[in-house]
Amino acid sequence: MSQGRIAILTATRGRPEKLKRMLQGMGGSVADKSRVSHWIAADEDDQDTINLVRFGQLERLTGYPVHLHVGPKPRKLPDVWNGVWQAARNDGDIFIGFTDDYEVRSHGWDEQVRLALGAYDDGIAIAHLPDPTSPNVITIICATARVFEELGYFVVPYFPYWFADSWMDNIATMIQRRIRIDIEVGPQDGSRGRTQGMRNLRFWFDLSHQLLEERKEAAEKLRCLAYPQGSPKYIQSRQNEEELIRAWQAYFDQVSLDRLDEIEKNNADALGPPSETYLAIEEEARQHLKQWRAKQP
Structure with missing residues (x-):
């Protein structure tokens, strides 16, 4: 800096x-x-x-x-x-x-x-x-x-x-x-505001999970700038990442999908039918995931 x-x-x-x-x-x-x-x-x-x-x-x-x-x-x-x-x-x-x-x-x-x-x-x-x-x-x-x-x-x-x-x-x-x-x-008022308009949380949660590899790729890009490739710090960072991935996988596996449904249900009265804008956002996310998967070996 x-x-x-x-x-x-x-x-x-x-x-x-x-x-x-x-x-x-x-x-x-x-x-x-x-x-x-x-x-x-x-x-x-x-x-x-x-x-x-x-x-x-x-x-x-x-x-x-x-x-x-x-x-x-x-x-x-x-x-x-x-x-x-x-x-x-x-x-x-x-x-x-x-x-x-x-x-x-x-x-x-x-x-x-x-x-x-x-x-x-x-x-x-x-x-x-x-x-x-x-x-x-x-x-x-x-x-x-x-x-x-x-x-x-x-x-x-x-x-x-x-x-x-x-x-x-x-x-x-x-x-x-x-x-x-x-x-x-x-x-300011001591409590965090509630996110409004949430729907299809199972899809968005799964998308976050499915794109973990994209986060790994972003992390690797930054890691190569932070540590000389092949150096002890670089190797240790990669090893730590592998441990974290296993922990996150266990977290994803145990998340209650019923809890996500409950959160969505609590917002149901204010939701109404999905807008064209929302449907377009969801479709773009689906297409991104499809393209991301197609790039993977």
Whole structure:
């Protein structure tokens, strides 16, 4: 990392008060405002959020630059995260994805991030900022710019909900670059919001399982940059990965599909029939899986 510039990415829609509270907390606890910027992704019809940025209200809260990325209403959330990352990709050496309903509660959090991720001269480092609602999984994506450039995305693009955070968690764990940083973060109201509109969870869970090999391939790409191929660290990393794969396989085997059905049933009243957009997303995922399998030896 040359300068340790941190670019924070936030996808938001129609929650200006939560957004302002989050940004005020970020700005009030940052150590070096000259090396932090914030990028807000808003839908083109979210005029309240657009005006907050364009009229400078958010910059007055943070004391550091706040940029706006506007786009059409997305088909799925990863489209927003990847769009704002593309817009911001030349603005940071480290990128953090932070939702508008969370807040940072640690002073000097930016220096902690720079110190932890800057310890790796090869630029391959992924942070784990412990989230009290899911303390053992990377739910807040934070990594060096090089990681995202090599992966080609900020958030894996296939899933309309869930699985994107565990995807990055798996990759970080496989290469032993899952770096815990004890920054206190959490939801503003103390509890994590419920994901809305979830359907066909068995399919999406199975897709995540079936694409484990794709995560292994991504991990290998990063591993080769982190450790000289054939070196003791490289060999140890591969051996650790094999142990993790066996553990994950056991986890997948024991997950209760009935529990997934129950979660989906609890959302049934709000679902209604599947939209054409959802059906297209699911079909694209099926085609990706088909193409991925066709490439495998």
